[in-house]
Each structure stands twice: as C-alpha cells, then as structure tokens.
Amino acid sequence: MTLRAPSAGAGAGRNWALLALLALASLAMAAPLLWTLLLSLKSNGDLLRSTRSAFSPPYTLQNYSDILGHSAVFGWLLNSTIVSLAVTLGVLALSSLAGYGFARLRFPGRAVLFIVLLFGLAIPEQSVIIARHQMFSALNLHNTYRGLILPGLAAPFGVFLMTQYFRATPRELEEAATLDGASRFKIFWRILLPLSLPAQATLGIFTFLSTWNDYWWPLISATDSDMYTLTVGVASSQMNFAQTNGLGYLMAQAVFASAPILIVYVIFQRYIVAGVSRAAT
C-alpha cells in the first residue's frame, strides 16, 4: 500500500467545506436572533395577519419608539445597571477573599465549611425562594436595592472558582513575598489578586450576565414599579396575548432588553471566550 500526501488542492477543498459547514452552523445559531430583529421592525397589525410579512417592506421603528416612549423604561435600565454592577463587584470581592482563605489559610473547620459551600452549588434557587422571601420581608428589604443585590452576593460558584484558581497558583510566589516581609493581606492584594485577573474576568462577566437576565427574584421582591429591573419591567408592559396582538412590540422589547448585554459581550468578547474555554477545561 502506498501512502500519498494530500495534495494542496484537496486541503483547500477541505478547508472550504469546513468553512461552509461553520458558516451554516453560525447561521443556524444566529437565525433566531435575526428573526427577532426582523419581527421587531414590523407593525403588530402586519404580523397578526401573517409573520411571513416580515420578509417584505414596509418596516417601521414604531415598536422601538413605543418602548422609549414609556416613561419608566430608563428607570428600569438604571435599576438593572445598578443591581448588576453591585452584584458583580460584590461577588468579585467576596469570592476572591473567600477563595484565598480556603486556598491558603489554615483554620479549624475549613474542610467542613468548604463542603458546606459546595452544597450551595447543588441547591436550586427554587428550594430556598420562599424562606428567602420571608426573611427579606422580616427585614423590610423588599422594593430596595439591597433586597435585589444581597441574594446575588451569595455565590458558591464564585468562591469555588477562585479557590481552585488560587490553589493552582505557585506557593513559591507567596514564600518569596513573605521573606521580603509582606503581610498576608499585602500578598493577597499585591501578588495573588493581580495574578487572578483572568479568573476574575470570567467570574465577573458571568455574574453580570446572570444578574442582568434574572427575572424571578426581582419579580417577587421588586413589586413596586419604580424598583422593577429591565426584565420585569418589559414583561409588565406587555399586553395580554402579546405574542399574538403585539408580536412586533414583544420582539422589540427582546432586542431592547438584550442590547446592553450585547454591548458587554462585544467589549469583553475576548474574556468571555477565554472564560468559556477555561471553564471547559
């Protein structure tokens, strides 16, 4: 049997085939988003008759104009931004400190505490929501920023991620700093924290995205429309049977609510991709 090296032509052909396959897959992934965008540019009346009308003019920005004409929408946007940023910063600070503690400090009950923390990863939010709601009622925290932010700060995944990251950091770096007279906090602040920036970026982005998209807790905690986040606010402004009588408006809401997330994605794309591949390994 004779082995023959693949010719340049065959290699190029395979590349093109692969490219076409990837393009097709990308199109399949992007299709729902493009469909949403297309529907958002049509009038509700046209779409009520048939969604096929989305493929032909006239197109309109009326749905977006209606959203922006809603006086409360910018307040909801602000609420979502405040809550998402506060939760993200809080999770980064607490997870880094706790992760460092679990990875590097020796204290009684550390192993047990870490196992308890890991249980937190396995307990679904649904199972604690009533108890949490009652607790926040007793503390009079509903319809406040604190009420929206505090539950998000309990992030076992963040602590776990940072613990694993700090554990993987060479101890020699700390030992060298200790020899130079650096305090425990200084070692954490000046050496380990800067080294953990990739993990922090991953954790920060995922925390921001999940907080921004959160619907359930804001729905039952922020019941005053002044405190709605964007997800709850846009849902509340839908008329009954919105999927039928107001499809264009519904889709414009979806585009509007996801626009800030898309901006975050574009800005931090590099970190998100790196974060996903890191999480996969």
Add this chain to the structure above:
Amino acid sequence: MIRWLLGPAVVAAALVAVTGCKPASRGPVQITLQRFFGACDAEFGSSTDVPAAEGECGIITTLINKFNADNPDIRVKVNIVYWPGYDQLSAELAAGHPPDLVTMHESVISDYSQRHLIMPLDAVLASVGVDPAGFTRAAREGVTRDGSVYALPFDTWAPLWHVNLNLMRAAGLVRDGAPVLPHSAEELLQQARQFTRATGKPYLIQSIVNDPAASARNLFTCLMQQNSDFFADPRRIRLQTPEARRVLQLFKQIRDEGLTTRDQDYTAATAAFLNGQGGVYIVGTWMIGTYEQASLQTGSPLAGGYTVVPFPQLYSGRDVTYADGHSWVIPTAKRSAQKTAAIARLLRFLRDNDFQWSRTGHLPAYQDVIDSARWRALPHRTEVARLVDTAAPLPAGVQRQFTIQQIISEEMESAITGQKPIDSALADAERRVNDLLFNLL
C-alpha cells in the same frame, strides 16, 4: 482613629434623622393600583381623552389619567404587572405590603377570599352609592362569595363564535343576513360537513396546542348546557360522566373528519380566522374589535362579512355559556379611613365609566350600561347581549380555576388528538383536578 470613625457616623445619623423625621405629608392621598392589560405610555401616557382611547391598555390608562386629573386630592400610582400578576400579588401579600386596588379575574377571587386576603367590599361600595343590585346577574355571581361582594365587577367575558359570513354564505349557511347555527351536536356536524364540502375549508378554527384554557371552556359550556352538575362539591370534580364523554366524542369526531383546523396554537388560530381559513373561531369577547376592524378593510377575507354570536345551545338542557370576568379587589391591609375613602371614589369612577371599558369588546358588568342605547350602538353588541342572561361562572367555591382549566385542556387535547382514549383522558383529568383540590391548604 475615633475622630475618623465619628465623622461618617455623625453624618449618617444626621441623614437618618432628616429622612426619618420628616413631617407628615399634607399632599394628595396616594393609592397604589396594580393591574395587567400592559403599558401604552407612548400613545396614551398623558391622555385624559377616554372616548378617543382604544383597546384595553389605552382605555384603562386614560381612565386613570382622567381620574388623577379630576381628583387633585388623590394620586393613583399605577403598578403594571405581567399578566395575570398573581405571583406578584401573592408575594406582596406575603411581604405584608399589598397594593390598594388590584385587577383580578372573578374565577380567581375564591383563592384569595377564602383566606381573607381580600376584603369584602359591601360597605366600601355602599359608601359611594354603588349598589350590587345594578350588577348584571353574571357579574354579581362572579364577585359574590358567601353572601358578600368581594370585588367591583368590571366586565364579563365568555367564549363566542366569531363567524366568517363570506364563507358561510358560500356554504349556504346564511339566512336573512345572519349565520345559520346548529341547535344540537348532530346539527353542528351536519353543518360543518356542508361547510367543508362547499368551501374546502374547515368549519371550525380552534386553538388547541398549548392553550391553557380554550378546550376547558368548551367543555364547561357543553356540560352546563347538559345540566351536568360536575362541581356539585366545589372541592371535587366529576368528569367520568356520559355528558363529558359526549362532549369529547363530539370534538374528536370534528377533528377526525377534518372539520376543524389542526395543531394550531392561539396565535395561529387568531391569524387563521383573520386570513379566512375557516368559518367559525371560538374565542373570547376581546377579539371583536380586531375582527370588526378587519371586516372594514377592503381585500380582507372578512371584508363586509364578519359577525359574532354567543356559543350556540348544542344540548337540550339549557342555554348557557361558561363565563369569567375582570374585577377590582382590595387586598386586606391596614389603611387609613382617608385612603379607604379615596379607593372607594376610584371604584365609583370605574363603575361610572364601565361603558368606556365595554368598548374593549367585553360585556359590561352593569345592567344600565347593557340597556343603554350607546352600548347597543357599538358593533355586534346586540348580537352578544343575550349573554347577560346566559353567561355563568363555575360555582363560587371552586378554587384554583386557572390550574384546573390547564389540566382539563391538556387532557382534552390528548383525547381529541387521539393520544389517549377518551375514558382515560377524563379519568386522568378528574384525578389530577381532585388531587389539586384535595391538597389545598
């Protein structure tokens, strides 16, 4: 160090003192009104021109704007919630901070009244001269529990037969400008076959996929028409009966013979009727305006050929249609007499403007509006007016009606589409509903 700590502490204490001890406000009394029906601020956010407003959202928005403008001593703050908003209401009640006035389906009132989470309104309504004797019979039944009125009714709605007269005419099912409708299940099948033979289209358009209520409403109506006492005990349903079996057999046969559209959800069915894909669409009062508009447009399959009628009497028992309604309730909470009086004034205002609300297509909740010439002058209102006498809710004590409708619709869909034998579907529906009701707190 102490000075460093004291500085912010003094500032914080001062802030707390300033915000915590501000004098009692002498401004308008604030009422928080929580409702669904969506938001339409862009179009009606500042309008007080109620007669010019259209649709549920437009009319309720302008009504509240007008009330605020006419009553400077009261400020109504509106909390709009995603339909139907009961998760939020329950959360607010659990937190001890419910709104002052809430939209509620009459079928849901029992869930709250039996736990004393909403107030009886007899005294509140009497204080502003709203007499329940003026409610229509359907509305009165819908809001009364154990002899007390728990809500101000706003409307009554029921499944109607929306009819494409153009297609019915082609099938020879129009006489003197009115559709020829069936008076029995057999006649329904016969007319449906005649329609399909003549037009090549299905007689019925039905939303049967993922519809949480449509099939259940049909079943309730047909059971009531056979005088079946399927909820003799409000905590126990009886569905393994010849009457229920008869209804499911009818709808299954309609499907098996190709006399109905298949596999359509609510959106598809709504569009199908608009596009002339069938003769009759069974859906609620809220679609009258949309289809009436379409009938005025040249080129529309409904052009000059749309009408709407109550659910025909298909069984010999009695002429009745299952109905529900929107209403206003006051959640139980401590309120000042001043605030309660303000809420009462708003209720009176809503009652006085029930005609405006009835322009949505829903049936008025007040007999004087039904009897008024201006209501009867609205499109198709004379055709549906007899619903006032034939509309009937489920027995008042039945709780969890939304979930019950969902369970029954799921099981009916299984039977009609042939995924389950009819007897199994009825047995499963009965068991699931009774499990739900048995486990109520």
